[in-house]
Amino acid sequence: MKVIILAGGGGSRLFPLSRTRFPKQFLKLNEERSLLARTILRFLPIVKSCDMVIVTNQEYIHHVRTELIAAKAQDAHILLEPVARNTAPAVALAARYCLDVLGCKADEILYVTPSDHVIRPQDIFNENLHQAIRLAKMSKIVTLGVKPGSPETGYGYIQAGKAFGDAFTVQSFSEKPDQETAELYLAAGNYYWNSGMFAFTIDCFMGELEKYQLDVYTLAAKGLEEMKTNFSKMPSISLDYAVAEKSEELVMLPITAEWNDIGSWDAIYDVLPKDEDGNALQGDCIPIDCSNTLMLGHSRLIAGLSLEDILVVETDDVIVVAKKGESQKVKTLVGELKGRGRIEADEHTTVYHPWGFYTVLGFGKGYKLMRLVVNPGEVLSLQMHYHRSEHWIVIDGTAKVTIGTVEQLVHENESIFVPQTVMHRLENPGKFPLQIIEVQNGNYLGEDDIVRFSDN
Amino acid sequence: MKVIILAGGGGSRLFPLSRTRFPKQFLKLNEERSLLARTILRFLPIVKSCDMVIVTNQEYIHHVRTELIAAKAQDAHILLEPVARNTAPAVALAARYCLDVLGCKADEILYVTPSDHVIRPQDIFNENLHQAIRLAKMSKIVTLGVKPGSPETGYGYIQAGKAFGDAFTVQSFSEKPDQETAELYLAAGNYYWNSGMFAFTIDCFMGELEKYQLDVYTLAAKGLEEMKTNFSKMPSISLDYAVAEKSEELVMLPITAEWNDIGSWDAIYDVLPKDEDGNALQGDCIPIDCSNTLMLGHSRLIAGLSLEDILVVETDDVIVVAKKGESQKVKTLVGELKGRGRIEADEHTTVYHPWGFYTVLGFGKGYKLMRLVVNPGEVLSLQMHYHRSEHWIVIDGTAKVTIGTVEQLVHENESIFVPQTVMHRLENPGKFPLQIIEVQNGNYLGEDDIVRFSDN
Numbered sequence: 014m015k016v017i018i019l020a021g022g023g024g025s026r027l028f029p030l031s032r033t034r035f036p037k038q039f040l041k042l043n044e045e046r047s048l049l050a051r052t053i054l055r056f057l058p059i060v061k062s063c064d065m066v067i068v069t070n071q072e073y074i075h076h077v078r079t080e081l082i083a084a085k086a087q088d089a090h091i092l093l094e095p096v097a098r099n100t101a102p103a104v105a106l107a108a109r110y111c112l113d114v115l116g117c118k119a120d121e122i123l124y125v126t127p128s129d130h131v132i133r134p135q136d137i138f139n140e141n142l143h144q145a146i147r148l149a150k151m152s153k154i155v156t157l158g159v160k161p162g163s164p165e166t167g168y169g170y171i172q173a174g175k176a177f178g179d180a181f182t183v184q185s186f187s188e189k190p191d192q193e194t195a196e197l198y199l200a201a202g203n204y205y206w207n208s209g210m211f212a213f214t215i216d217c218f219m220g221e222l223e224k225y226q227l228d229v230y231t232l233a234a235k236g237l238e239e240m241k242t243n244f245s246k247m248p249s250i251s252l253d254y255a256v257a258e259k260s261e262e263l264v265m266l267p268i269t270a271e272w273n274d275i276g277s278w279d280a281i282y283d284v285l286p287k288d289e290d291g292n293a294l295q296g297d298c299i300p301i302d303c304s305n306t307l308m309l310g311h312s313r314l315i316a317g318l319s320l321e322d323i324l325v326v327e328t329d330d331v332i333v334v335a336k337k338g339e340s341q342k343v344k345t346l347v348g349e350l351k352g353r354g355r356i357e358a359d360e361h362t363t364v365y366h367p368w369g370f371y372t373v374l375g376f377g378k379g380y381k382l383m384r385l386v387v388n389p390g391e392v393l394s395l396q397m398h399y400h401r402s403e404h405w406i407v408i409d410g411t412a413k414v415t416i417g418t419v420e421q422l423v424h425e426n427e428s429i430f431v432p433q434t435v436m437h438r439l440e441n442p443g444k445f446p447l448q449i450i451e452v453q454n455g456n457y458l459g460e461d462d463i464v465r466f467s468d469n
Numbered sequence: 470m471k472v473i474i475l476a477g478g479g480g481s482r483l484f485p486l487s488r489t490r491f492p493k494q495f496l497k498l499n500e501e502r503s504l505l506a507r508t509i510l511r512f513l514p515i516v517k518s519c520d521m522v523i524v525t526n527q528e529y530i531h532h533v534r535t536e537l538i539a540a541k542a543q544d545a546h547i548l549l550e551p552v553a554r555n556t557a558p559a560v561a562l563a564a565r566y567c568l569d570v571l572g573c574k575a576d577e578i579l580y581v582t583p584s585d586h587v588i589r590p591q592d593i594f595n596e597n598l599h600q601a602i603r604l605a606k607m608s609k610i611v612t613l614g615v616k617p618g619s620p621e622t623g624y625g626y627i628q629a630g631k632a633f634g635d636a637f638t639v640q641s642f643s644e645k646p647d648q649e650t651a652e653l654y655l656a657a658g659n660y661y662w663n664s665g666m667f668a669f670t671i672d673c674f675m676g677e678l679e680k681y682q683l684d685v686y687t688l689a690a691k692g693l694e695e696m697k698t699n700f701s702k703m704p705s706i707s708l709d710y711a712v713a714e715k716s717e718e719l720v721m722l723p724i725t726a727e728w729n730d731i732g733s734w735d736a737i738y739d740v741l742p743k744d745e746d747g748n749a750l751q752g753d754c755i756p757i758d759c760s761n762t763l764m765l766g767h768s769r770l771i772a773g774l775s776l777e778d779i780l781v782v783e784t785d786d787v788i789v790v791a792k793k794g795e796s797q798k799v800k801t802l803v804g805e806l807k808g809r810g811r812i813e814a815d816e817h818t819t820v821y822h823p824w825g826f827y828t829v830l831g832f833g834k835g836y837k838l839m840r841l842v843v844n845p846g847e848v849l850s851l852q853m854h855y856h857r858s859e860h861w862i863v864i865d866g867t868a869k870v871t872i873g874t875v876e877q878l879v880h881e882n883e884s885i886f887v888p889q890t891v892m893h894r895l896e897n898p899g900k901f902p903l904q905i906i907e908v909q910n911g912n913y914l915g916e917d918d919i920v921r922f923s924d925n
Contacts, residue, residue, distance in 0.1 A: 331771075332771045334774070335775065374830055
C-alpha cells in the first residue's frame, strides 16, 4: 500500500496563525508536531515512510522537508503539482508517480488523505485502516465517513445506503448544508461527514477515471512526464465530483476513531483543554471573570475582562478578536486584507526560505531589524542593495561572509558591516544553525531592493 | 493668581496605556498633547506659565519637563512632594512654596486643579474661571462641581444648598454611590460631580487648615524647608476631607464647560469619535460586523469579527480585551499583575530616563535588542556589565563613546563593540537626538547586570 498525503492546499480559515504562504497543515497548534507531521506519523504503523507520497507544490516544499525531518520520515517521496488543479488531478498524478517511479503494480492500494486533520486514538484508526484495505482489495472505491456528533454546517455529508461488510453503499453526496438540513441529517442517522479520505487500487481508480473523467484519464495514461508538462490543461475538479459521486463501485466506510478537521477557531476551541470556566488558554493569558473564551497568546500578555464566548488569537503582527460561533468570518477578513494588498494575508513576520528563515523584529524611520537563521551548509544568494547598508551581528554559530571579493569568517559575538551597493554573500559553513541579527540602515528598506547575482 | 497643578498621582485605570511609572496625566490619547500639557494650556489664557506650580514627585520629573516643553511653558515651577500624602498636604506645600519662593502675599488666589481631566470648550471654561476668582476674592473656599448628565457611579457627589451668586452653599459631600443612589442624585437635580478643582486665597486656605487640620497647618506654618524635611510626618488626607467638607466658607461653583475625568476605558469610548456602527477606532483596525466597540491599536493590526460592546486596547507588550461597562476591572488586573511581580504593571517596553529613553525591541536566547534615544547634550552613566557585551549601531546623530580609556566619535551608520566587563560611557554631544540600536549578547541579559561608576 502507498499513502498519498495531500499537502498542497492553501486556505485561510485559521488566519492569523495560517497564512497563504504558511497554511494550516504546517501549524503545530498546541502539539509538539505540525498537523502534517502528525498525519505522517499516523500511517507509520501501517507503511514505511518510503511508501508515502506527499503531494505539494514548490512554494511549500521547504516546509514539507522540515516536517519530514520532524517525523523522521525523510525518505518519504515529495511530489510537486506543477499547478493547483484540485484533488482528482493531484491523485491521478500521484497514481502515475507510483506506477512510473515507485514501480507499483496496478493492484497496489492507494490510501489518500488530507494532511490537516486530527484523528485519534491511533489504535482505533488502525482498525479503520485495515477495514479500508480489505474493501479496496475487493476493487471498491472506499470513501471514509464520520458519524456526526452534531449538526455541523461546515462539512459535506454522505448518505449511507445498505450495509456492505463494515461499510455501506452510498445513496447520495451533499454539500455543506444549512442548519435546518444539518439537523435533519443528524436525526436521520444514515448521514456521515465526508472526511476526504479514500482507499482504492490503482487500476480500480484509473478504471473509474476512464469511465467518468476521461480528460484526466487520457493525460494520466500518457505517463508522468507528459502529465506534468500538460498538468495546467487538467480541469480543476475534486475526487468526489470526478469519481466518487459517479462510481458504482463506491462504498462508504464509517471511521470509528474521533475525527476533527479543525477548520475554524471554533473547532479549535472544541478540541483544546479548558479550565473550570470553559476557557481554553494558551500562552501568557490572564482571564478575569471570563467564561467560554479562547485565548491564544504568542509573544505578549493577553488579559480578558468579563468576556464570554469571545476568541482572541495573537501573532507578532495581527490580533483577531471574534465572537464565538462567528470565526468563519476570518475568511471575509482575509479577503478584505488581500483586497487592500496587505502582506499580513500572505506572510507571517517570519518568512521561510530554502536556506532557513528570517523574522522582522522591528523597524522605524531609517532602520529595520531582522533575525536570520541560516541552516547548516546553506548559502544565501550573492546579492547587493542600492538603498541600504547592513550590520550583521552573529549571535550563534559562525558565518562565512563574502563582501566584494573578500571572504572572511565572523564568529559568535562579532559583527561585520555590509556597505550599500557592495556585492555580498552570507553562508553557514558549520554544523549547527547560524543565528544573525541584521540591522538595516537606509532611506528605503523594502525587501525588493535586492539585486541577485545567483539563484540560491 | 497662581495655578497649582497636581501631577503626582499614580493610578492604573487606563492600563495598559498607563503604568505605575507612566500615569494617565502623561498620556496623549488621541490628541497631539498629553493631558498634563493640555491642562497647562487650559490656564495660559488666565495666567503666565511662571504663575503655575506643577506638584509632582521625583519619579515623574522628566515626564513633567517634557510636557512643559510641549506646552511651551518651561518657566512653570516644578515642586516635588518628598513622599505621597494625598492632596491636602500637597496643596499646603504649594501654598508655602508660593509664599516663600514666589513671594506671594497672603491674599494671592490659588486655583487647584488635577492634571488628567478633559474640559472644553475653552471660552466657557474661561468664564467659569473668572466666576471662581470672584468668589475666592470674597474669602470663600470654592469647590467646582459638574452638573451630572448621567447616573455615574465613578464620581463623588456634592449636594448643593441655596444659591450664592453664581454658586451654591453645600449641604453634603458623598462618596462614589451605587447605581440606585446615583439615579436618585440625578433625579434630585441638586447633586453635582466633584471635579477636584478648588479656588481660594492663601490666607483663607491656611485659616481653614488651622481650624480643621491643625497638624498640617502647624507644619506648614514653619516654612518650606521645615515642611519638606518633615513631609512624611503629614497625614495622608484629601483636600475634601481636610477642609472642604468642614469649612463654613465653602461654596460650590457649577462649571458649565463639558468635563470628563476619562477615568476608564468606557469613559474614553464616550469621548472618542465613532463610525456609523458606534465603533471608536484608532490605529490599524478592521472591524467586520462590529458595533459599539473600542479598538485602540498601537503597532499591530487589530481585527474584530462580530463583536458588540467589546473594548480592545493594544500596546507593545499587553493586549486587554474587555466587555464594555466592565473596564474598571483593569484595576483588578493590575493588582493581579503586581501580585505576580510582573513588570508590565509598572513599565512600558519603553522606559524613560533623564537622558532620554530606551525601548526593548525583542529578545531571545542569548540576545536582546534595544533602541536608545539620547537627548542632545545628555550623558549616560559610566558603566560596566559582567555578563553581556553590546554592539551599538548609530542610526541617527553622532555618538561620543568611551570604552575603557579610549574616547571616540561614532557616526550615523557606524557601529562599535563594547566587550563584557569593560567600562564604557555613551554620550550625545550633538544638537539633535541620538538614535542607537543596541544588540546585547550574553547568557544573562537582565537590566540589573550593571555596575555604575557615576550617577548620571
